[in-house]
Amino acid sequence: MTVEATSARGPETLPQVVIRFAGDSGDGMQLVGDRFTELSAMFGNDLATLPDFPAEIRAPAGTIAGVSAFQVHISDHDIVTPGDTPNVLVAMNPAALKANLRDLAPGSTLLINADTFEQRNLDKAGYAQNPLNDGSLAAFRVYEIPMTSITVEATKPLGVKPRDAERSKNFFALGLICWMYTRPTEPLVDWIKKRFASRPEVFEANVAAFRAGFNFGETAELFDHAFEIKPAPLPPGEYRQITGNVALSYGLVAAAQAAKLPLFYASYPITPASDILHELSKLKNFGVKTLQAEDEISAAGIAIGAAFAGNLAITGTSGPGVDLKSEAVGLAVSLELPMIVIDVQRGGPSTGLPTKTEQADLLLAMYGRHGEAPLPIVAASSPSDCFAAAFEAARIAIKYRTPVMLLTDGYLANGAEPWVLPDVDALPDISVPFATEPNHGDEFWPYLRDPETLARPWAIPGTPGLMHRVGGIEKEDGTGNISYDPENHDRMTRLRAAKVAGIANDIPLVDVDDPGGADFLVLSWGGTWGATTEATRRIRLRGKLIAHAHLRHLNPFPRDLGEVLHRYSKVLVPELNLGQLSKLVRAEFLVDAQSYTRVAGVPFHAAEIENKILEMMQS
Amino acid sequence: MTEGTGNGAGTSVKLARKDFQSDQEVRWCPGCGDYGILTAIQLLLPETGVKPENLVFVSGIGCAARLPYYMNTYGVHSIHGRAPAVATGVALARPDLDVWVIGGDGDMLSIGGNHLIHALRRNVNLKILMFNNQIYGLTKGQYSPTSEVGKITKSTPFGSLDHPFNPVSIALGAEASFVARTHDMDRKHMTEMFRRAHEHQGAAFVEVYQNCNVFNDGAFDTILNKDARPDMLIDLKHGQPVRFGTEGQHGVMMNAFGEAKIVEVADVGEDKLVVHDETRVDPSLAFALSRLADHPETPTPVGVFRAVDRPAYGASMQQQLVAAVERSGPGDLRALLRSAPTWTVE
Numbered sequence: 001m002t003v004e005a006t007s008a009r010g011p012e013t014l015p016q017v018v019i020r021f022a023g024d025s026g027d028g029m030q031l032v033g034d035r036f037t038e039l040s041a042m043f044g045n046d047l048a049t050l051p052d053f054p055a056e057i058r059a060p061a062g063t064i065a066g067v068s069a070f071q072v073h074i075s076d077h078d079i080v081t082p083g084d085t086p087n088v089l090v091a092m093n094p095a096a097l098k099a100n101l102r103d104l105a106p107g108s109t110l111l112i113n114a115d116t117f118e119q120r121n122l123d124k125a126g127y128a129q130n131p132l133n134d135g136s137l138a139a140f141r142v143y144e145i146p147m148t149s150i151t152v153e154a155t156k157p158l159g160v161k162p163r164d165a166e167r168s169k170n171f172f173a174l175g176l177i178c179w180m181y182t183r184p185t186e187p188l189v190d191w192i193k194k195r196f197a198s199r200p201e202v203f204e205a206n207v208a209a210f211r212a213g214f215n216f217g218e219t220a221e222l223f224d225h226a227f228e229i230k231p232a233p234l235p236p237g238e239y240r241q242i243t244g245n246v247a248l249s250y251g252l253v254a255a256a257q258a259a260k261l262p263l264f265y266a267s268y269p270i271t272p273a274s275d276i277l278h279e280l281s282k283l284k285n286f287g288v289k290t291l292q293a294e295d296e297i298s299a300a301g302i303a304i305g306a307a308f309a310g311n312l313a314i315t316g317t318s319g320p321g322v323d324l325k326s327e328a329v330g331l332a333v334s335l336e337l338p339m340i341v342i343d344v345q346r347g348g349p350s351t352g353l354p355t356k357t358e359q360a361d362l363l364l365a366m367y368g369r370h371g372e373a374p375l376p377i378v379a380a381s382s383p384s385d386c387f388a389a390a391f392e393a394a395r396i397a398i399k400y401r402t403p404v405m406l407l408t409d410g411y412l413a414n415g416a417e418p419w420v421l422p423d424v425d426a427l428p429d430i431s432v433p434f435a436t437e438p439n440h441g442d443e444f445w446p447y448l449r450d451p452e453t454l455a456r457p458w459a460i461p462g463t464p465g466l467m468h469r470v471g472g473i474e475k476e477d478g479t480g481n482i483s484y485d486p487e488n489h490d491r492m493t494r495l496r497a498a499k500v501a502g503i504a505n506d507i508p509l510v511d512v513d514d515p516g517g518a519d520f521l522v523l524s525w526g527g528t529w530g531a532t533t534e535a536t537r538r539i540r541l542r543g544k545l546i547a548h549a550h551l552r553h554l555n556p557f558p559r560d561l562g563e564v565l566h567r568y569s570k571v572l573v574p575e576l577n578l579g580q581l582s583k584l585v586r587a588e589f590l591v592d593a594q595s596y597t598r599v600a601g602v603p604f605h606a607a608e609i610e611n612k613i614l615e616m617m618q619s
Numbered sequence: 620m621t622e623g624t625g626n627g628a629g630t631s632v633k634l635a636r637k638d639f640q641s642d643q644e645v646r647w648c649p650g651c652g653d654y655g656i657l658t659a660i661q662l663l664l665p666e667t668g669v670k671p672e673n674l675v676f677v678s679g680i681g682c683a684a685r686l687p688y689y690m691n692t693y694g695v696h697s698i699h700g701r702a703p704a705v706a707t708g709v710a711l712a713r714p715d716l717d718v719w720v721i722g723g724d725g726d727m728l729s730i731g732g733n734h735l736i737h738a739l740r741r742n743v744n745l746k747i748l749m750f751n752n753q754i755y756g757l758t759k760g761q762y763s764p765t766s767e768v769g770k771i772t773k774s775t776p777f778g779s780l781d782h783p784f785n786p787v788s789i790a791l792g793a794e795a796s797f798v799a800r801t802h803d804m805d806r807k808h809m810t811e812m813f814r815r816a817h818e819h820q821g822a823a824f825v826e827v828y829q830n831c832n833v834f835n836d837g838a839f840d841t842i843l844n845k846d847a848r849p850d851m852l853i854d855l856k857h858g859q860p861v862r863f864g865t866e867g868q869h870g871v872m873m874n875a876f877g878e879a880k881i882v883e884v885a886d887v888g889e890d891k892l893v894v895h896d897e898t899r900v901d902p903s904l905a906f907a908l909s910r911l912a913d914h915p916e917t918p919t920p921v922g923v924f925r926a927v928d929r930p931a932y933g934a935s936m937q938q939q940l941v942a943a944v945e946r947s948g949p950g951d952l953r954a955l956l957r958s959a960p961t962w963t964v965e
Contacts, residue, residue: 038959038960041962042960044964233964234964235964236964237964238957238962238963239961240957240959240960240962241959241960250952250956253952253955254952264708264711283955284939284940284943284944285943285947285948285950286949286950286952287940288950289711289712289936289940291707291936293704293737294733294737295733297704298701298733298737299704301705301707301734302704302705302708304695304705305677305705305707305708305709305710305711305712306708306709306711306712307708308675308695308708309675309708309709309712309713309716310713313708331697335695420964421957422956424952424953424956460713461672461675461693461709462672462673462713462715463672464670465672467671467672467692467693469687469688469690469696470694470695471687471688471694471695471696472680472696472697472698473696481643
């Protein structure tokens with residue numbers, strides 16, 4: 001890996017930088033964001049990303065609705081969020097500038113594709129005057145760069161038509177950023193070569209544009225020096241970059257191997273969960289079966305059938321799909337079969353904000369079925385943590401023969417971070433034996449429970465002598481035969497609840513991050529882990545005491561949660577909903593937990609939580 | 620466990636009807652047509668050589684859907700309309716099993732219509748028996764998607780406005796690879812249709828006209844009364860001209876529009892009659908025959924409309940897994956985690 005020479009003055013070292021690439025949906029911003037992330041990961045920085053794209057595949061070009069952005073935070077130290085506010089904004093057109101400017105602090109750097117700031121684009125973005133000329137950007141360090149024309153010029157010798165050449169301007173922007181932050185260039189050129197192997201003219205144009213951008217930074221004398229963010233001293237290990245949806249998919253495959261079960265994934269395309277289906281459908285040589293069902297309900301039904309037949313069965317979706325699956329999930333609760341229901345949460349209600357993040361499905365997961373239908377809920381806390389969360393969901397589902405709701409969200413699904421690869425040989429064995437023998441004299445009772453876990457036997461078709469019928473009608477305790485007996489229904493309802501509640505004895509106690517002496521606890525769950533962790537770090541840097549606990553298990557809660565909450569005089573629960581976890585802990589533990597909520601479709605800024613904590617500390 | 624053809628594998632021990640009967644009391648109304656259908660299934664199974672443990676009966680909700688409880692096999696009584704989906708999961712997870720789907724007209728054509736057509740389209744290896752009694756029985760007598768226009772029921776006191784489905788036409792429209800119709804008054808015919816369905820590799824759809832003696836008694840009397848049958852049932856026989864009537868005096872002829880029309884053989888001559896061919900890949904002939912009776916009140920075809928070879932979904936799915944292993948070797952989790960560039964921090 002080589003780092004190309006920069007200007008004479010040599011780079012200035014920075015501890016971290018937050019860069020946002022913003023352009024039209026067709027401008028390839030996600031692609032260059034991904035590439036910059038990969039280069040930085042390989043370089044050894046810690047990092048976190050936040051892709052932010054519209055639901056429309058190609059909203060009208062040049063409009064605010066069509067703006068697609070990718071934010072990446074790179075650092076020389078351990079970081080946990082994609083950054084509150086960008087230090088650098090790359091704006092490929094007026095709409096990208098307008099849509100993103102409000103997130104920037106004064107003094108930030110703007111790299112603007114000046115070619116696009118002509119009347120038509122300014123009109124589309126709703127600018128009455130050209131912001132490059134009216135002084136409205138005076139608070140920022142603005143670099144106006146004719147990115148399109150330089151790209152066209154640079155690719156001319158290759159015989160590329162100007163229209164095609166323009167498409168490479170994202171690589172120009174990437175080249176410039178790579179110069180500014182002293183990134184290694186060779187891996188990128190190799191990547192372009194591989195990606196466009198079948199289209200040499202595109203490969204050459206993109207490389208030419210990339211080099212033009214890099215050289216522009218070095219020679220244009222706009223910038224007096226470059227910057228450098230040194231590698232972060234991450235814990236030793238082998239790393240890769242990973243997104244939440246890919247980590248989750250791998251976690252399921254690992255769990256299937258650890259459970260010695262074939263994996264069956266049934267799903268219906270839905271943003272932002274579809275990538276799990278895409279990822280798993282590639283893995284046929286792992287024996288993974290995937291089916292794109294005719295609808296969400298069918299996907300859940302197919303998973304139930306596969307579970308009955310002895311597979312590790314999973315259905316994945318987002319909130320609207322969970323609504324549709326709820327009757328089938330209730331059936332799985334009643335059948336007491338292992339199954340994982342993945343909810344990659346997005347903004348709701350209804351279609352809501354398909355590509356934006358939210359964590360407003362907790363109460364849906366908890367209570368979104370008719371009757372008393374409890375199920376365990378597991379939530380992932382970061383993109384790479386989706387691997388471990390998926391594995392844990394599978395462990396619980398299999399051991400307790402229950403559907404498990406696995407919650408992630410749009411930010412975790414598409415966000416990326418470095419991941420220290422787990423030792424696959426050290427993964428625990430989570431297999432359970434299928435029933436093979438009668439369990440009640442010479443009879444087989446499908447609802448005779450394990451006294452410890454309260455799980456019923458899993459007897460799969462093909463097993464001689466254990467033929468049995470299960471169904472959604474209430475079952476007699478033990479025999480599993482249809483029963484309308486009132487006392488039996490009361491008993492079975494309590495047994496199903498006790499089985500799920502008992503899982504509290506099989507999960508870790510709350511992991512409280514409290515250096516000692518704090519009387520203020522922040523309680524977080526799911527994708528707010530990063531912002532909450534960063535906020536509490538900042539509070540401690542201010543010399544104040546604060547404790548932080550993060551929940552992986554939302555049902556049942558860790559068995560000491562009530563006791564932990566009561567240890568603190570102040571409890572704050574930040575959530576991307578209107579206070580769902582806070583409602584649960586208040587109801588369950590009679591604790592005066594304060595709620596801090598945002599539902600803006602984006603992750604919390606650490607500063608928002610930090611300010612809320614400070615405000616509460618003063619009151 | 621993953622190989623197999625879905626006929627449940629043979630056995631050397633001869634089983635009997637009682638081996639397929641569960642210990643549960645059958646709770647349909649006395650006189651219900653479902654009894655005869657259950658008996659036909661339980662009498663057929665010992666002849667097929669399938670072992671009880673390799674059978675799975677999956678149902679949704681409704682009177683018919685209680686059938687799995689009465690079978691000494693594996694069974695799932697699932698939720699309304701979703702039986703084809705649940706059964707698809709069973710059959711694809713385990714192509715070695717012999718999976719049957721039992722349901723009524725409301726279950727399979729109303730709330731579950733979508734799952735039915737997609738199971739048929741995919742050709743999942745399922746034996747799908749739809750008991751059609753043209754009424755909602757379990758909810759005590761509302762009109763169903765197969766009830767005739769004008770039907771007076773509790774939910775249509777002034778007569779139903781809904782045009783009914785013809786279930787065989789629906790199945791053929793979904794290009795089901797096996798489609799048959801039978802009725803609960805003729806156990807021999809029923810058994811034969813179930814046997815043919817069982818032998819078929821892929822999705823087999825059998826519509827069974829079934830009398831609900833409580834809420835829709837006599838719905839099929841016009842065609843199923845013993846005296847009426849010769850002139851009202853058109854018994855389809857593969858490779859033979861389509862004829863019916865006590866003396867075979869009626870027949871079926873195709874007109875210039877590709878429509879099947881009932882004619883008098885004496886008028887047109889036998890060589891003008893259509894010769895039934897259940898193996899035609901194009902479902903047009905079978906569809907035309909299914910349109911002969913818009914509703915079972917005029918001469919109505921029964922028997923096998925269509926039986927064609929098409930790869931069963933479960934087998935194809937299995938082949939993709941095998942091919943993937945041949946192409947890339949068995950999956951290696953360690954390597955998978957390293958499928959993107961990696962770096963080491965010392």
